Amino acid sequence: MKDLIPYIKGPSRYLGNEINTIHKDLNKIEVKFALCFPDLYEVGMSHLGLQILYYILNQDPRIAAERVFAPDIDMEKKLRKYNIPLCTLESNIPLKDCDIVGFSLQHELCFTNVLNILNLGHIPLYSRQRNENHPLIIGGGPISVNPEPISPFLDGFIVGDGEEVILEIVNVYLSWKKEGGKREELLKDLTKIPGFYLPFAFYPRYHLDGTIKEIEELLPHYHKVKRQIIKDLDSAPFPTFPIIPYNKPIHDRLSIEVTRGCTHGCRFCQAGFIYRPVRERSPQKIFKLIEESIKNTGYEEVSLLSLSIGDYCPLKDFLPSLMDELSSKEVALSLPSLRVGTIDKEIMEQISRVRRTGFTFAPEAATQQLRNRINKKIKEEDLFKTAEEIFAKKWPSLKLYFMIGLPGETEEDIKAIAELAKQLAKLGRYKYQITVSLSTFVPKPHTPFQWEHQISIQESQEKIKFLRKMAWRYGFRIRWHAPEQSFLEGIFSRGDRRLHEVILRAWLKGARFDGWRDKFKFELWKAAFEDARLNPYFYLVERSKDEILPWEKIDIGVNIEFLWQERLKSQQGEITSDCRFGTCHQCGVCDFKNVSPIIHKGEKFDLTLEKSQGELEKHKYRLTFSKIDNARFFSHLELINIFHRAFRRAGLKLVYSKGFHPLPRISFALALPVGVESLIETVDVEVYGKYDEGDLLGKINPHLPQGLHITHAMEVPLETTLCPPSTQRFIIDFSPIGLNREKIKEFYKKESFVWQKLRNQKVKQVDLKKLVKYIKEKKNEKIEVALYMPPEGSIKITEAISTIFSLKEEDIARLQILKVGIEM
Incomplete structure (x- = not known):
């Protein structure tokens, strides 16, 4: 492979x-x-x-x-x-x-x-x-x-x-x-x-x-x-040497699980029932995990994971000490899964000390009546108060998640979503980005709503269409999960064993990556259901209490009668309190011997911080490095990330830019095409403190992946700018495909050799005769090429070679292209 x-x-x-x-x-x-x-x-x-x-x-x-x-x-x-x-x-x-x-x-x-x-x-x-x-x-x-x-x-x-x-x-x-x-x-x-x-x-x-x-x-x-339950997160194994991807993953940051489980009891939320009880990690343990993991990864952002991070009991006392440590290392803090009413000015002040992104909340419903039915215990006045504080702090955006098709939903509930977004946009004086994100309610097993029906694709589309119209009128953004995808989720969420044939037939027809909107092909699934002679709508209807459900033999710990009573309370609009902070509701999970909630409330803790070295002088170093073997597959953006985190793991105190999104002062001379190797690449980095140039190599090289190696370091004045070379020299091995020498002769015979490409809807034309200084034949089917790099911009070596030798993209991939020298 x-x-x-x-x-x-x-x-x-x-x-x-x-x-x-x-x-x-x-x-x-x-x-x-x-x-x-x-x-x-x-x-x-x-x-x-x-x-x-x-x-x-x-x-x-x-x-x-x-x-x-x-x-x-x-x-x-x-x-x-x-x-x-x-x-x-x-x-x-x-x-x-x-x-x-x-x-x-x-x-x-x-x-x-x-x-x-x-x-x-x-x-x-x-x-x-x-x-x-x-x-x-x-x-x-x-x-x-x-x-x-x-x-x-x-x-x-x-x-x-x-x-x-x-x-x-x-x-x-x-x-x-x-x-x-x-x-x-x-x-x-x-x-x-x-x-x-x-x-x-x-x-x-x-x-x-x-x-x-x-x-x-x-x-x-x-x-x-x-269901098996970890009793205590403090004693659970957790990696402090996580793998660091080269490319940018969906969540490109260090993730630390702070709490597992949630007992707010939102009646639509499967995670809130299948991960009970609440088990909090101690602040001391969290701090230790963060400290060790940052040293071992070089990550510049930490995310505290929980189904509702604002409910982590020691958060307010813990956060200032944590941010003292993180801000001294230019590490930002992310608090996903925030709940309205759990965040205040003090928390905002702390997490904005490094960089600001945006806030995300999940009201799920826009009226109090519907929030009561789903047991979402937030009030509209709390949402507006929180939003006002966010805008006062000049945070750039606010995102709100809502569900459509919830049990008991009315037309007024849908209109209220638009009205709520409109009021928030007005509150922010239309300076801040308000985004409404919609998804269709899917009944989930082991929840009080596991017996409910799911609305049709057409109903979802009509609700989304209305809200899109209101978004344009009221000045907020809107995003939505495709109703066709929610339709499938609903079928398989409460589906039985007979659906295996549908899955098989859809796969045979070419269904792949069905969770990706750009790859999802609903017509394949419709055909698969027809071929399997199964009615998909059967799986979306309301279920009776005495019906045997496909997950009958799986016990998550929450008893069925508790779930049914919660459904009845929903129909009456009754709230069930969070047992973490009050009465036990006898859901069945805890026996209070082997399994019980673990809450760190009112505990004293001591977080020992590293002493700051004080303000050091800024210095700039120019590093020359090689990029060979598998490292040739790193893109330029990946290379920037790799070096940034390698510098941090090496213990260099980097200089950052100012503003809401501070960036390290690291600059590369050129972006090398993916697949091209090099013996001579250059990067400048600004740091606090002076280093011996030989020691710098010893500090950084152990933290670079295979194929990247710094060969030389020298200090340069801070005001020095890293200029790209005027000429690059490459050795190209044609042995995998054979060297066509006639193409070299043709190139030299022509007075001009035009390369053109469509870029940004404009045709770019370049005469290669002005850029390619020479092509020299070497031994063993190799050539040497010198490529001129004018200030107004040049072309990639791969583009030049493919044009001169009339090569396809796959042929270029088979060549070994090595950059061996530069001229300034």
């Missing part, structure tokens, strides 16, 4: 040698464990759970855990064209040769990607088709609380916190492997692990109307699967 990297877009995501990756000797381990995230690398590398499991598994000397992501469309085509199996990133292990393959299932629209990964990995799709020579295929994540639609494809699922059971699964697998048993014996052995759901142990039967008649239990003593 690695051989395909030169020919695809975003090549750095397939390298597998990022900072903090773990590479083990495969001859010395017992289990090859593939951690699969069924989405693009940029999404998967933003997921904290993947990093946690990678850390836990690789701590065990018996296990090599390596990553696999859904390949992008261009990579898939190459893999199929050359019949190359999908492999792990770190050691290029074909997926079929792994012992265990674990999928992180975060949402319903990843199912076709799961099938695609299995197929590209040369693994049979269905569990029943696999034998002892195939990997064990398991899944985990939120989808595991109702995995039935995808269950025929996987061997089993982890229900609950994966940290609790992942090593137990490995232990059972190793015991089975040593005994040489049958595959069925392995699967039965796994049912002894609490929290392991084995689909083939249950057989659903259906009424003529399509509802479930019964779910037959096929194994003795295996009746229900109880």
